[in-house]
Amino acid sequence: SKKQKSLTPDEVRQELIKKYPPKVARKRAKQIQANTGDEASTPEILSNVRTIPGIMTMRGCSYAGCKGVVLGPTRDIVNITHGPIGCGFYSWLTRRNQTEPPTPESENYMTYCFSTDMNENDIVFGGENKLKQAIREAYDLFKPRAIAIFSTCPVGLIGDDVHAVAREMKETLNKENPDHFINIFGFSCEGYKGVSQSAGHHIANNQIFTHVIGLTDKPKEGKYKINMLGEYNIGGDAFVIDDLLERCGITLVSTFSGNSSIHDFERAHTADLNTIMCHRSINYVAEMMEIKYGIPWIKVNFIGAKESAKSLRKIAQYFGDKELMDRVEQVIAEEMPAVEAALASIKPRTEGKTAMLFVGGSRAHHYQDLFSEMGMKTLAAGYEFAHRDDYEGRRVIPSIQVDADSRNIEELEVCPDPTRYDKELEAKKKALEAQGYEFSDYKGMMPEMEQGTLSIDDLNQHEADKLIELYKPDIFCAGIKEKFGIQKCGVPMKQLHSYDSGGPYAGFKGAVNFYKEIDRLVNSKVWSFVKAPWNKNPELTATYNWE
Numbered sequence: 001s002k003k004q005k006s007l008t009p010d011e012v013r014q015e016l017i018k019k020y021p022p023k024v025a026r027k028r029a030k031q032i033q034a035n036t037g038d039e040a041s042t043p044e045i046l047s048n049v050r051t052i053p054g055i056m057t058m059r060g061c062s063y064a065g066c067k068g069v070v071l072g073p074t075r076d077i078v079n080i081t082h083g084p085i086g087c088g089f090y091s092w093l094t095r096r097n098q099t100e101p102p103t104p105e106s107e108n109y110m111t112y113c114f115s116t117d118m119n120e121n122d123i124v125f126g127g128e129n130k131l132k133q134a135i136r137e138a139y140d141l142f143k144p145r146a147i148a149i150f151s152t153c154p155v156g157l158i159g160d161d162v163h164a165v166a167r168e169m170k171e172t173l174n175k176e177n178p179d180h181f182i183n184i185f186g187f188s189c190e191g192y193k194g195v196s197q198s199a200g201h202h203i204a205n206n207q208i209f210t211h212v213i214g215l216t217d218k219p220k221e222g223k224y225k226i227n228m229l230g231e232y233n234i235g236g237d238a239f240v241i242d243d244l245l246e247r248c249g250i251t252l253v254s255t256f257s258g259n260s261s262i263h264d265f266e267r268a269h270t271a272d273l274n275t276i277m278c279h280r281s282i283n284y285v286a287e288m289m290e291i292k293y294g295i296p297w298i299k300v301n302f303i304g305a306k307e308s309a310k311s312l313r314k315i316a317q318y319f320g321d322k323e324l325m326d327r328v329e330q331v332i333a334e335e336m337p338a339v340e341a342a343l344a345s346i347k348p349r350t351e352g353k354t355a356m357l358f359v360g361g362s363r364a365h366h367y368q369d370l371f372s373e374m375g376m377k378t379l380a381a382g383y384e385f386a387h388r389d390d391y392e393g394r395r396v397i398p399s400i401q402v403d404a405d406s407r408n409i410e411e412l413e414v415c416p417d418p419t420r421y422d423k424e425l426e427a428k429k430k431a432l433e434a435q436g437y438e439f440s441d442y443k444g445m446m447p448e449m450e451q452g453t454l455s456i457d458d459l460n461q462h463e464a465d466k467l468i469e470l471y472k473p474d475i476f477c478a479g480i481k482e483k484f485g486i487q488k489c490g491v492p493m494k495q496l497h498s499y500d501s502g503g504p505y506a507g508f509k510g511a512v513n514f515y516k517e518i519d520r521l522v523n524s525k526v527w528s529f530v531k532a533p534w535n536k537n538p539e540l541t542a543t544y545n546w547e
C-alpha cells in the first residue's frame, strides 16, 4: 500500500537509468536484472567491472580488501601500512572485527596502527629505506612471529619494491636472531588495483597461500577437523560459531581470519575439510588448498537459524559419522527453543514487511535468510563488488573463468594477478579435472530470490534514492556512507557491515539478536516524524504578508 505504483522490473530499471547519458545507461542496464526464482533462467548480470567515474559508488579499494578485510582481524601479525598516514589511520579498527587472545600475555597487535607515514620526501626519493626502518623498529619492539607490509596507491606509483624489502629484512633479521623465526611478506594491494575491494582479497589470498599456509605440520587434536574460511568475527560472529562447533565436537583448525592466529594459518592444510562462509573474499584460498592438498570445500552459512542448522548438518554429513550427526542434532535441539520463542513474539509485527540489502560480496545474500525467517520479503538486493558466480551460481559460472571473462567486457577490470595460480597448481588442476574430479560449487544469490525481485550490482547513491522513492521499503541495509541519506528519506537503516555496534548476528543466538533489532527498527514510530508537521499539515504554514 505504501508503494506508489506497481512497476514491472523493466520499468524500474528504466526509472533508475533514465537520467544517465546513453553510454552510462547502457552499461548500468546490464548491472540491473530481474530475478526469475529459478537457476536455469537466471539472467546474466554484469559485475566486477569499473565504476563509471562521477558515480557515487558504495565501493571501497583494493587496499581495504587486502589490509582491512582479509588481514585486518589477524592479531599476531604486525600489519604495516606503507603509505601516507591517512590510509593506516582510516583502516584502524573501523571494521569491528573482534579478537580474543588465549592469554593476556599473548600477542595482540590489533589495537596498534603501524604505518611508515610516507611524506613528500619519500615520494620524491623513494620510501624503501623508511620501510626497512619501520620493520626493524616493529621487530625490536615486539619480536612478532610475522610482519606484513601493505602497499597504498603512491607506493605503486613511485615503484617501491615491497617484496624485495620483505625478502631482505626476513633474511637479515633471521640471520641476526637464529633463535626466533620471523616471517615477513608484502602485498601489492595498491588501492587502484582492480575495480574494488575484490582485487585486494585475491592479492591477500595469493600471498597467505604462498607465504604462510603449510609452514608447520603440527596438527590439532580432533576427530573432525575443519577450517572456517571467510568468517571475520564482525561483532563477535565467530565467537558464536566457534562455540557451536565446539559443542558439536568439531575441531576448528583455523579461521580465515576472524579471531585468528598465524600459527593456525600455518597448519590450515592439516584440516580434513574447508567450510566457506564468505565465498567472495576467500574462494581463492579454498581452491588452491583443494588443488595442492586435496582438501575439498563446502559452502556454509551461519546467518539465519535455519541456515545454521543446515550448515551444521552439512558438515556432519560430510564426515558421515553417526556420532557426529547425533551431536549436531542435539545442539540444534538445544538452540531452537529460544529461536522459536523470539520468532513467536516478533513475527506478528514483522510479517509482510519489506527489505532491501546492498552490501559487499556475500551478506546481501546471507541476510535474506534472516529476513525470510521473520516473514519479510527482500525486494531488491545487490553486491558492491561480487563476481558473476556469487550472483548466478558457480555451476553456471565456473570460478576459473571469472577473471578471464571480465577481460572481454568493455570497461575492464584490471585482473590483479593474471597468472592466478602458479604453473604447478594450474597443471595439477587440469590433471584432476581430466580424471573426472569435480570441484566444489554452490548456488548464487539470484536463483534464490523471488521472481520479479531485483538484483543490482554496484548500486550508487542516485539509484538508491530512486529505489526508495519507488518502493519505500520498510528497511534498507547497507554501509556507513549510505546510512544517513537513507534515514533522511524516512526509512530505517541497518548497517550490515558494522552492525551499527550491534551483533553478534551469526548462529542461533545471533538470529535472536537480529530479530529483536529489526523488529525495533521497522516498528519504530520515529520515522513518521522525519517529515516536519508543518510540511504534512499545510494549515500550520504561516504566510507572511509584507503589505
Ligand code: CFM
Residues within 6 Å of the ligand: 065, 069, 095, 197, 230, 232, 234, 278, 279, 280, 281, 359, 360, 361, 362, 363, 364, 496, 497, 498
Ligand atoms: Fe565477505 Fe565480509 Fe562481505 Fe567482504 Fe566487506 Fe565485511 Fe561486507 Mo564490509 S569479507 S564480502 S569485503 S562478508 S568488510 S566481513 S561487511 S563489505 S558483505
Ligand code: HCA
Residues within 6 Å of the ligand: 060, 061, 064, 065, 068, 094, 095, 096, 197, 360, 478, 479, 480, 481, 495, 497, 498
Ligand atoms: C571496507 C570495509 C567495510 C566498510 C563498511 C561500510 C566494513 O569495505 O573497506 O561501508 O560501512 O565492513 O567495514 O566494508
